[in-house]
Amino acid sequence: MATRIFIDGAAGTTGLEIRDRLKSREEFELIVLADAQRKDEAARRDALHAADIAILCLPDDAARDAAALAKGSNTRIIDASSAHRVADGWTYGFPELIGHEAIAEAQFVSNPGCYPTGFLALIAPLVKAAVLPAEWPYTVNAVSGYSGGGNALIDRFKADNSIAFRAYGLAITHKHLPEMRKYAGLVHEPVFSPSVVPAHRGMIVDVPLPLSAMQGATSAAFLESALTGHYGTDGVVEVHAHSAPPAEMLLSKDAEPWDGLNLHVFTSEDGAQARLIAQLDNLGKGASGAAIQNLNIMCGLSETTGLRL
Numbered sequence: 001m002a003t004r005i006f007i008d009g010a011a012g013t014t015g016l017e018i019r020d021r022l023k024s025r026e027e028f029e030l031i032v033l034a035d036a037q038r039k040d041e042a043a044r045r046d047a048l049h050a051a052d053i054a055i056l057c058l059p060d061d062a063a064r065d066a067a068a069l070a071k072g073s074n075t076r077i078i079d080a081s082s083a084h085r086v087a088d089g090w091t092y093g094f095p096e097l098i099g100h101e102a103i104a105e106a107q108f109v110s111n112p113g114c115y116p117t118g119f120l121a122l123i124a125p126l127v128k129a130a131v132l133p134a135e136w137p138y139t140v141n142a143v144s145g146y147s148g149g150g151n152a153l154i155d156r157f158k159a160d161n162s163i164a165f166r167a168y169g170l171a172i173t174h175k176h177l178p179e180m181r182k183y184a185g186l187v188h189e190p191v192f193s194p195s196v197v198p199a200h201r202g203m204i205v206d207v208p209l210p211l212s213a214m215q216g217a218t219s220a221a222f223l224e225s226a227l228t229g230h231y232g233t234d235g236v237v238e239v240h241a242h243s244a245p246p247a248e249m250l251l252s253k254d255a256e257p258w259d260g261l262n263l264h265v266f267t268s269e270d271g272a273q274a275r276l277i278a279q280l281d282n283l284g285k286g287a288s289g290a291a292i293q294n295l296n297i298m299c300g301l302s303e304t305t306g307l308r309l
């Protein structure tokens with residue numbers, strides 16, 4: 001029998017991509033609300049209770065409401081929002097860091113944020129292996145395509161082509177900081193500089209490391225081997241070392257959807273400094289691809305079925 005899936009928020013940026021990708025999967029039967037009902041509480045409650053698995057592609061408050069509406073059912077939930085990422089009772093849906101079994105058995109799975117996906121993939125295994133110190137105040141410089149801000153930011157960038165670069169998070173706060181600290185096992189939240197460029201999708205997350213000044217950091221040579229040792233030939237995450245680094249890394253304005261995650265290790269010749277850089281699709285491994293990977297794992301399917309790698 002097909003697994004019944006309800007995507008709450010199926011008309012949004014993330015929800016639409018997931019719906020399009022599940023439509024052709026015969027393991028799944030989609031419960032779809034008519035447009036007039038998609039914000040109707042009673043209709044959503046019925047759909048949440050009728051589903052085997054609900055995927056929440058909603059703003060945080062609406063995701064909390066959806067989780068409350070699902071109470072009393074056995075429905076398993078994958079939440080794409082940041083409402084439950086550090087909440088008790090929720091499993092952080094990052095299989096490469098948390099382990100596949102925890103997700104396979106979980107009732108409530110919270111998808112990682114797009115920026116934290118890049119940051120945590122780079123830093124969490126290195127801190128866990130004591131290659132990098134937990135006490136260091138890390139910095140994260142990141143750039144995202146405008147689809148990262150959902151329909152509102154897509155509309156804004158489409159309406160105003162004068163924007164060349166948008167720095168934000170200038171109050172030195174961001175909803176992704178708690179999950180970055182928690183799942184990297186850090187003492188301090190990182191200093192985070194997010195930004196947006198006029199590209200639809202794509203993301204670069206850059207973590208500079210002044211290794212020679214970092215008490216407790218081991219040699220630059222261990223960065224790549226520790227990451228490779230952690231991910232192996234994972235299939236989704238690929239580690240790239242560069243003895244001769246490329247001159248540049250580019251985001252394309254009209255990149256194809258992609259569910260992979262590439263990690264790059266760049267070190268200075270004397271080993272005193274390094275930059276760890278993650279490249280991903282904010283709507284792929286950063287959102288819909290991660291939701292589908294978690295859905296596959298929760299259903300006992302191959303985790304990469306239906307992923308665009």
Ligand SMILES: NC(=O)C1=CN([C@@H]2O[C@H](COP(=O)(O)OP(=O)(O)OC[C@H]3O[C@@H](n4cnc5c(N)ncnc54)[C@H](OP(=O)(O)O)[C@@H]3O)[C@@H](O)[C@H]2O)C=CC1
Pocket residue numbers: 008009010011012013014015038039040056057058059060062080081082112113114147148149150151152282283286287
């Ligand atoms: N875009 C991205 O790259 C990523 C997004 N996420 C997260 O995924 C979630 C969805 O984001 P995204 O798809 O970008 O956002 P969008 O704004 O594009 O979509 C959100 C959808 O939710 C609908 N909605 C809002 N309130 C309710 C409600 N009470 N009941 C039912 N539907 C509602 C909206 O409808 P309407 O427009 O009519 O209000 C809209 O269709 C967010 O929490 C976001 O943080 C996570 C990782 C990456």
Ligand SMILES: CC(=O)N[C@@H](CCC(=O)OP(=O)(O)O)C(=O)O
Pocket residue numbers: 080081082112113114115144145146147148149150153175176194195196286
């Ligand atoms: C460009 C942009 O605005 N990005 C969003 C993050 C998008 C996202 O990933 O939302 P989650 O928190 O659910 O992961 C932001 O910085 O708030």
